Structures are given as structure tokens and as C-alpha cells.
Amino acid sequence: MADGVDDQSTPVEKDEPQSPGPSSPVPSEKKKIDLLLKAAGDAPIMKKKKWAVDPSKKIGWVMEFIRKYIKCEPNQSLFLYVNQSFSPAPDQEIGNVFECFGSDGKLILHYCKSQAWG
Numbered sequence: 001m002a003d004g005v006d007d008q009s010t011p012v013e014k015d016e017p018q019s020p021g022p023s024s025p026v027p028s029e030k031k032k033i034d035l036l037l038k039a040a041g042d043a044p045i046m047k048k049k050k051w052a053v054d055p056s057k058k059i060g061w062v063m064e065f066i067r068k069y070i071k072c073e074p075n076q077s078l079f080l081y082v083n084q085s086f087s088p089a090p091d092q093e094i095g096n097v098f099e100c101f102g103s104d105g106k107l108i109l110h111y112c113k114s115q116a117w118g
Contacts, residue, residue, distance in 0.1 A: 031055070033098045034106035037066065040081070041112035044070045050106070055095030059088045066111050081110045 032052040039045045046069055053062070063080055072078055082088050082101050098107045110116070 033094055033102070035062070035094065036106050036108045037062075038108060038110045039112065040084075040110040041114050041116045043078075043112040046070065053094055055093065055098065057094050058090060059092045059094065059097065060090030062094065062109065063090065063111075072113070076113055077115075079112050079115055081112075081116065083108075084110055084116075 033055050035051045035053045037046055037049055037051065046066075059080065063078055066072070066080070067078055080087055082097060088097055094107065101107065
């Protein structure tokens, strides 16, 4: 019978960790990622460099945003770099890039009109 009591207490312990679980993803869904955009090479410097971006946005969306902000011509190239070394794929989500390369609560991306790194 003592074994039966232990078996009954086990599901209670499993239920306790599940309660905080659903409450923790809710704040992270609403949380935006601080994106710091820095010019490199011949790219114009943005007046506002820090932006709060939804983590589900794609890198391609950020590139189009930068193009519009700096008034980049459609025939001009725009390169985006993480850690001044590589260019992320346009279909990558900002949240994924932030998880891998973000630091101090922000993701730093460098942009330029000519190839600079990598």
C-alpha cells in the first residue's frame, strides 16, 4: 500500500511543473526583439538605429525595411551581416537569429551597399 501512495503522489508532482510552463511562453510571445542596425562601408547611416521587432519577422523583411528607410534604389544591392562575418538567409526568422547570435538583449545587424565581410 505504501507503493500505491507513492504512485499517487507522482502525478501531482508532474502537474506542478506544467502549471508554470504555459504561463512562461505567453510573455515571450509578446516580447519584441531589440534590433540594432549599423551602417558599414558606403551605406548611409540611419538616424534611428534601434528598433523593436517581432521575433516572427523574417530577415528579408528587415532588408526591405532598410531599403525603404535609406531610400535604396531597386537596382542597388543591399547586404546584411550578423557579427560582421556572415549574411543570414532572407527566410530566417529574427527570433532564431537572436537566439543564436543576440547579446545583451539585442541583435546587432550591419548593413551596406557593397559586399563587406564573408
